[in-house]
Amino acid sequence: MKRIELKKVSIVFLTMLLFLSIQIPAYAADTDTTVKIPVEQVFNSKNTDASDEFMYALLTDQSDAPMPDGSNNRRYVWNMKGNIAAEITMNIRNAGQYHYKICQITEKKENYSYDERKYDITVEAFYNADNQLKVITVVENQDGEKVSGISFKNSYTWQGKDKSGPSLISKISKSNSVKTGDDSPIMGYFTLLLGSLICLIALIRENQRKKKGDAQNEAQ
Template sequence: MKIIDLKKVNSILLVMVIFLSYQIPVWADTDHTTVKIPVQQIFSSEAEDISGRCSYVMTTNQDDAPMPEESRNMKYSWKMENNSAVEIVMKVKTAGLYQYKIYQTSEKKDNYQYDQNSYVVIVEAFYDQENQLKVVTVVKNYKGEKVESIIFENCYIGKDKEEDSSQSSNAPNVPKPHRSSKSGRVKTGDDSSIIGYFILLVISAVCMGILIDEKQRRKKEESQNKK
């Protein structure tokens, strides 16, 4: 009789353990969920050997907001070079609504143009019906419009200036030729006018000679008629 009672007690305890196992959530696999925020940088330059290394930061004003590792004072900083992409990874352990801002902090340099846009990342963490921690991430641009990705476009525009300076420094120091006449005098007028004056002078001399000859011939005839 006692054996039967013990079997009943063991059966009841087993049922209770099974029942409780369904009621208590298992936190071993759901103590956190991982959020990955992709960020892309596009850097364009026609010049060679130009560094496209730029700086970025993600900040939040919520003290309880989860942040990536190596963050300091609710601020996470990183660098990207040329055309590249990174993923901001952080672990969310509690339900809540968290908001972040991502923007560029590159130091301004001559001939560089930096993307001044900023993005807002909203992370909503919640428990579903199975008591699993889930996360929904929304990204908005500076206009408040939802976007699918975070992209910063930077460029270097100093190619022409760099080429001009390099060409001028490499060019030999040769004096520019001066336009001048063969006699070494500076050209101040048109040669055609000088030629015209010379022709006029010759014609005038010829005409003067003809008039003198004609006058002498007439005087000679008059003297002969008087005789």
């Protein structure tokens, strides 16, 4: 009798172990899912020497919110260079609602225009009817409007002097402006030339007058 009861207990125990061994993997396999948040950077500049690298941050004030690898104190920082699109990747392991904010934190410099828009991200993680962990990601701009993506547009406006130096016209103008102080010798030469010309004309007229007078005397 005792052997029969022991067999029954053993059968029940083995059945429970078999049941658990089948069920546990079904839950464990679906407790991790990935969220990818696309971020685009657009940079506009006609100056090839301008820096096109900018810094951004993903922030949250929830202590239990999942964060990307490399985060520190609920803050993830990354750089983007040129015109490029990137993805912020996070692993979600538990159901819940998580809130984030993405913004630009680049140190401002002269002649740059920075996109100061902020985006709010809500990640809703839940189990479906098949005990699979699913997520829904919603992105809103700073006006509370839902948007399809995150985009930052920066630009650089060049306002400095031409590195090639002053133009030929400016050099000529500068040269002429320097020589304007030496006009007095030039004016002296011009006055002397004019005086000589006047004297020459006077001598010619006087000579013609004498010839005319001599001709009249011979006629008489």
